[in-house]
Every structure is written in C-alpha cells, then in structure tokens.
Amino acid sequence: MKKSFKTAFSLAATLAVFLYGGDSKGASWQEVLQSRYDIVETFDELRDWTPGGQWYSAAGCPTCPSDTTLPRRLDGTKSIWGLWNNKGLAFQYDPGRGTFAPGDLITGGTSGARATVRQVWNLEGKWYIQLTDGNGVRGTTNFVAGERISCGSKTGSNLQWPLFIADHGPGKTWRGNGKSLVMDIGDNDNTDPRNPTMAGLGAQRMAAFLGDGRSGKSGYKKIHVFFMMKVSRTFFNKSQMSGATSVADGYDPVSVVKVFELDSGFTGVSQWGIPSEAAQVSGPDSHRLNEYGLNYSIFYFMGGGKSFPRSIFFGEGTRVAGGASRNYLVSRKGGIRPLRRGTSLDIESYIASGDWFGVEVASDIGTPGNNDGSLDFWIYDKNGSEKGHYSVRRENRVMHFDHFYNKFVLGGNRLSRSGKTGGNDSRWWIDDVIINGSRIGPSYFLLLKGTTLSTVPSSTPTKGTIPSGQ
Secondary structure, X not given: OOOOOOOOOOHHHHHHHHHHOOOOOOEOHHHHHHOOOOEEEXXXXXXXXXXXXXXXXXXXOOOHHHOOOOOEEOOOOEOOEEEEEOOOEEEEEEEOOOOOOOOOEEEEOOOOOEEEEEEEEEEOOEEEEEEOOOOOOEEEOOOOOOOEEEEOOEEEEEEEOOOOEEOOOOOOOHXXXXXXXXXXXXXXXXXXXXXXXXXXXXXXXXXXXXXXXXXXXXXXXXXXXXXXXXXXXXXXXXXXXXXXXXXXXXXXXXXXXXXXXXXXXXEEOOEEOOHHHHOOEOOOOHHHHHHHOOOEEEEEEEEEOOOEEEEEEEEEEEEEEEOXXXXXXXXXXXXXXXXXXXXXXXXXXXXXXXXXXXXXXXXXXXXXXXXXXXXXXXXXXOOOOEEEEEEEEEEOOOOOOOOOEEEEEEEOOEEOOOOOOOOOOOEEEEEEEEEEOOOOHHHHHHHHHOOOHXXXXXXXXXXXXXXXXX
C-alpha cells in the first residue's frame, strides 16, 4: 500500500521549487505533503466536524466505517478517520438570566430535552455547559442548537455543539490559519470534585486504519508517524504546596494519560486479525482485542510528582503477545518507560509558552521471536529544530503473529483515581498528521520553510497554498 519514498533529503527543496513553478492554480499544503508522504491529514480539506449531541463512551465502535458522524472531505467522501469516541457532551451557550451551576436540571425550550449540569466552563471568553450523561456504549441527547435553555428562573441559549475539526483561531491552528483537530481527554474515573473532568469540547479518540483489510500483515513493518501538537497551558495541575506526592510549584503527579498508539495486526479499524487468528486468543484482556490487538505500543504523558516535579515528557508502554496457540494473550513488556535523554525531550516549556511542537516516532516491529525491533522518538520545536532524540535497538516487539503496524490512534483516556492529573482546560490540538515509511521531520520543516505565510496571497484562505509562478 505504500508508495516509494525518495530518501535524499535535498529532494524536499527540489519538490518545493517544482511546486512553485507548477500549474496555474498552485498546490494546497495538503497536496504538497501528499506528493511527498504516504498518508497525510492537514484537516484543511475536511468539512467542519462535530458529532453533535452524540457520544460513544466505549473505545471501539464496530459500525464506525459506515458511521454518518465520521469526518468527511469537502467533496463528501470518506477521510482517513474511521473511528471516534467522546466520553461526554458539552455545548457552547449564551448566558441569559442567572448563572447555571453543577446540579441544575436544565430543559430545552424547543426539544423538551432535560439533563443535569455536570460542569460549567468559561474558556477564552466562551461559556460551555457540560451535561451529565448516561454511561451507555453509544448515546445521544435531544438538545438542539439555537434553543432556549432554562432551570427555574435561570435562562440561556444553546449556541452550538463545539466543532472538533474547524478553524479554531490563529493560536489553535498550526501556522495560524486553516483547520486543526481539537481533543480533550474526557475521563472514566477522575472523581475528585476539586479537579473536575472536562469532556465534550473535543474528540477523546480518533483512529485511522492503514491496512488492506485482508490480512494483519499489511501496513508498515517500520512506521513513521509525525504530527504538530499544542497543549493547553492548564492541562497539567500545579501543586499549591509540598506534600506526600508533589512539590510546591511543581506539577501534580501525572498518571496514565494516553496520547497516541501504534497497533498491529488489524483487518479493520475495530477488527483485529482474521477469524482463525482471533479464535486463538483468550485470557482476561481478550475483550479488548479489537481495540488494541496483541502487539502494540501506547505513548503517554508522564512527569510531575516528587520524582519529576517540573518536567513533563512522553513515555512508552509496549505489549507483546504471550502464551501459546488457543491461549494467546497480551503480556506487558516492562512498565511505561520515559522517553528521555537528559531533558531535551521534555515538553513543559512548550506548554507554558503555548507553543506548537512536533512529535515523530519510528517503530520497527521486527520479526516474530527475534530481538530486531527498534524505536526512535524525536521532538521538534516550532521552528523545526530537533530538540531531542531517543533511540533503542535490539528489542522484541512481536513474539507471535507475523503482523505489521496498521492502526494509528490519537488520544485515549486519563486514569487518575487520585484526581491529580489534568487541569481546568484539558484540550489539546493536533495538525498536519503524516504517516510514512521513512523519516518525516527534517524534510517536512524544509518544505514548510518554502511555504511560509509570506508566500501565500492574502486572498487565499487555504493554509499553506503555494502560489504558482513566484
């Protein structure tokens, strides 16, 4: 499924020059990247997207490939995204008389829908009501945009369901225009009332299937994934005083916050393996088979607490299938290891400054039973400078099932029974997702430098459009 990749770094500059002198209409940033890499999502050429008053509280959805709520391209065709979930509902509203508060039972003037307010948020001058919803696998609410809402003498108006893919404004889209994807963690067990969970203002998970649908050995033996990322300044809580678990002015301990994952062996976005393979799997985690598969890696936020009071960084947890035929199961390979080399890969400075930064991971799954897998992890600043590189070799990443990486998932959940992980605004933004068979970052930023905003006519709304003949 992968096209050939030109390995010479200098060819990126050649491509940029070629595109400048191309056809009369020029090439969009999406087209520039598509001509260079295997799979590209800039979000610019997708319709604005929200699931509206619907949610999945489960992590997988077998009906997603035919789901009408999936993101679509401008022409109405399918995008790369085949799965979403969102563990909560929220809508933007215009306050009227009085002030809504958690516990209020609100009613929609048009729909007649009723729900209890779970939380009220004011973010960047916009008001949001988060609803208390049922815990079903899939749910919906009958509240509609534009209707009057009330609770006794308190009133307001439901303005809209938040857009998950849209132009979120200059600070929330990479390079300042175009569109991006907004996510929030949601939650499933953070019950501390002093640290309420935000949900419904972004997607909790987004997944793309990369295989051919016929075999788990389709996709990438060695996969490279790149994306630009921005994290809310208040995503991570700061400690107010020293205590048993934290240091004053340091970060509260970061628990399990999933950021993205690389999965292998899938034949659909929510289907692992062919039937004969799935029949050989049992054990306590077999019910999660179609979510994660058996050989996969999850990348987390880590840091804070007593050990890393002022540092936030990524970690990786790897799972490798164990057992024997008819009783294969997932077995953890060690714990979650920090992806650090000194502090060059730490990201707290980008969060504090509100800056975008780039993430690239390359993982070779190797061959079954051999220590020939590998991992490389890079962080880039917004100018394209490589700030850190973590590398390991000679790892066993697949013991059973000769499969390749063919599912990519953004997001996940936050498991924080202490209530310590996550601040008042748990949103994060993603742009320019690229999946390829070889290194991405250096050539991406070289292309980017040839397509700065100064080269784009002010009348051109599409991010990164390259004018021809200049």
